[in-house]
Amino acid sequence: MKAVILAAGEGNRLRPLTERRPKPMLPVGNRPVLEHVLEAVADAGIQEVVFVVGYERDRIQTYFGDGDDWGVDIEYAVQDTQLGTGHAVLQAENFVSEPFVVLNGDRVIDDSLVSAVVDRVWDGESPVVSVTRVDNARNYGVVELDGELVHAIYEKPGVDESRSDVINAGVYGLEQGIFDAIRETDTSSSSELELTTTLDAMAREGGVAAVRYSDYWLDISYLWDLLSVNAAVVSQVDERAAGEGVPDAAVAAESAHVAESATIQPRVALGDNVSVGPNAVVSNAVVLPDATIEAGAVVRDCIVGENATVGPNSTVVGGDARIVVEDEVHRDVRLGGVVGDNAVLGGGVVLDPGTVVGNHARIASGVAVSDRVPSGAEVRRG
């Protein structure tokens, strides 16, 4: 059986981190989310995988190649414009010839979920939708169940409409008929062709089976989720810890370089070719490849982008913040700050909690910044 993994999406709410890479390539525990998905698929015994790629697909293709490192064969189906998950599934039509599973490439899941869906599809059931319970159900597709059947799927309902805390877990078992069903789906109410719209219509006719799942299900909707999901994954993989001075609940790539006098606290992931200078303190942080944290810097509750530089004695204070994302206010979220890809903080820069510095931005020495600094901007003292 083949697995089709949807990895073409951009992830608007995660800018600036998704300006140069697709959301599935965000690293948790030093490995892209998509790699966690691929491993769940491989652990479930699936050896043939189709990645539906689009936005910044070079990053995915370069990282995963043909899948040999994971013991699977990866083929690439290209979705040139991102017109929804249904449209994405259609791109895989020529790659599958028997029942198959579809997964979102941006959710960290356990392989037992994949196995459960695979079993049901082998038993001849289709379509199969997996469901799980979460606290913030209204951010996702809420599913109404009727015993072992799906009664309806509501895509991101408002507070009022939300009648259930059971959501669509994003792993589906499908067969060939789904392609025609997607094409025949009424799209008049939306510009995008969502797989859930098609499945909702099928569910209302009583033909969609549900698979319940209760193990971990981790999604990165907002920048701060990256820190919590990373922390959850890092604490699971502590046997991977490498490098002197790196505590159990932190990971450092083999090629990362940590000065002896630096302090790495738990819930930290240091990527390839990262350098942490003397006396620096890093805590609850995701540090992407090639980034530099200079001597004496303090980096807490922070995401440091690829090839970014946090100058000497700069401080990301850390703690809770109030952050506005797409006109929506989020209070008390734990995000000390984000330093975008290739951004440079000079010496002694201070980031207030919740500061998001865009890609390629340059902050001059000694400046205290808060809120958002757009990508490419230069901030001087003044």
Added chain:
Amino acid sequence: MCGIVGYAGDEDALPVVASGLKNLEYRGYDSAGVALLDGDVDVFKSSGEIDGLTLPDRHDASIGVGHTRWSTHGRPTDENAHPHTDCSGDIAVVHNGIIDNYDELKTSLAEDGHEFRSETDTEVVPHLLEERYDGEDLLAAVEDVVDRLEGSFALAVTAVGYDGLVVARRDSPLVVGESDAANFVASDVTAFLEHTQDVVFLEDGDVAAVTGDSVVVRQDGDSVTREAQTVDWEADSAEKAGYDHYMLKEIHEQPQALRQTISGRLDVASGTVDLDLDLPSNYLKSLEEIQIVACGTSYHAGLYAKRLLEEHADVRCSVEVGSEYEFTGGRDPWRTLVVAVTQSGETADTLRAMRKADAAGARTVAVTNTVGSTAAREANDVVYIRAGPEIGVAATKTFAAQVTTLSMLTVAIGREREALAGDRASTLLRNVRGLPGAIQQALDDADRVRETANELADSDAFFFIGRRLGMPVSLEGALKLKEISYAHAEGFAGGELKHGTLALVTEDTPVLATLTDGANPRETLNNVKEVQSRGAPVVGVSSLDDAESYLDVGFDVPELGELEPLVANVYLQLFAYHVADALERNIDKPRNLAKSVTVE
């Protein structure tokens, strides 16, 4: 240059040999052929690419050899394709290399009544074997015959009456792969990586009998032991991963390749590197000269390193093309270090130069990508560039990895010679560490490079200019474009333009200028003005903040000191690729070329 693959085991040989050939296609692609042993020998061969070779759907043989050819003796025709057989058709031979005395052997064999069907040097081998082979002991027959051959060869032979293959090597690469179920032979491990990573590199003079369950290696008639090694390359690297061409895939792999190149080797803070070299400090201090020998793209990497070595290691450095190298000029061999730069470690011209240096008494260091290669084994020391396998014939990521490795070597030598202060070493290493991130930024701009290339693809000619470290990059940019687009391209020092070539500059000859740190950009900008006033479109790869007004198209290089030209080179790689793509060239298999040039 020519690829050999062979299989002996329990399974069907045909699919293994066919996929092995496909993996070796980069070594040559003007003819291909397969011989399968199943009671008798069946040969399938033709001129043209491997995909054009007609093979049976299935075949019961469990022993087979295959060959993909890059012509040296005889044009690419069906007859000249390998395998070659004897008069009886019971002995099949594939060969990589050149047999120098084939003319006299052929004459004498013809006098004895042997009929020749091809113009190749190779065909003498099966006929010689026919004279010696008793129908059972193929190993003894091959040992006899190789004694009569002069020149270079890797041979694989299969014959009726023998349950396996016999292979022999002299000055051409040959590697044996071992697994429980079967054994393999090939010119390069990529041929069988999907089946096994456990390999034995044969040495010059070795003759080996390879059957399904044993490998026996002999040298001068005595059994010898060759240590088995594990190659940690993934078979993966021999596939395209959704890219249209290997070359584009490999261009995009550069950040990760360079992270591998530098991993665990440098300490920025202390300004030191650890390349695991065994060069005594006193020896390095006594050096009067470093000679770099290399060919093609590796030669350009050598030119880049020359500037770095002279400046940071305070030692005279010369760079010579491998085929032109002589150890002359009153040099003291004890005070001369010869650095051979070769991706494959099998480049015949470079190996020849290395051997000349060795014979003169100079110490040699190989800078190569290939573990177990001839250069790695013959040099006194070796530094691996760790770029992973490169399949595209046009070298891209290995150039970046070579320059990166040579930059680290510069620091190692400069520090030992006490010519390079810790803070300057630290600055250079900081820039080395910054390469993956900087190159990724160039890759992020690939769409704009494609647009520019599409606009300029039909130009009459292309000129690449740059000074100092921008000069080797200009040579390399022009070479890439020539190799894969077949456009006329020239690279040279910016200052040389007005001494002749300016006469060729017109509105239809774009000029690509490297305007970065380490490349005297202000002076090159004057050359840009010279060509612009003659109407030539100018593409600048620049880290100057005020160059835009002189450029028709500009690409930004982030700050990286003396390594900025190496980042600029990535734009030139992408430019060459997209020009070739716009012209619909066969990018991974450019005409007349092959990777790993193992003939002189």
